[in-house]
Amino acid sequence: MSIDLKTIKHISKLSRISVDEERADKLAKDLSSIFEFIEKLNKLKTDNVEPLTSVAETTLKLRSDEIESDNIRDQIIKNSPDSNEDYFVVPKVIE
Known part of the structure; x- marks a missing residue:
């Protein structure tokens, strides 16, 4: 599929x-070029290919x-x- 300036x-x-x-x-x-690539992908036979849900x-x-962890509040407050x-x-921060 070719896309022209008019399109x-x-x-x-x-x-x-x-x-x-x-x-x-x-x-x-x-x-x-994107539509040409999509047309190539559409020609692939994927009938026996299961969908991929995760790599x-x-x-x-x-x-x-x-x-x-037990009560570590005091350790955290020390970082302030x-x-x-x-x-x-x-x-x-906001005036």
């Missing part, structure tokens, strides 16, 4: 995008949802430049 201008008009002549030529060539054919191992009881104090 590019029609598409740009429908999408309300202004395209100059130089850019329209490049778009026509790019879209033509890795493994299943995820289930694990129980357990808390692995300034603290106010149990909260981080940060500089004001």
Whole structure:
């Protein structure tokens, strides 16, 4: 399938995008090559090919949802430049 300038201008008009002549030529060539590639893909016989849902054919191992760390709030608060009881104090961002 070949895309010509007339088609590019029609598409740009429908999408309300202004395209100059130089850019329209490049778009026509790019879209033509894309459609040529799609036509090649359409010719492939994929009747006996199963759909690919994942590259890795493994299943995820289930694990129980357990808390692995005991009360580390104090250790976390130590990382704050300034603290106010149990909260981080940060500089004001919005004026």
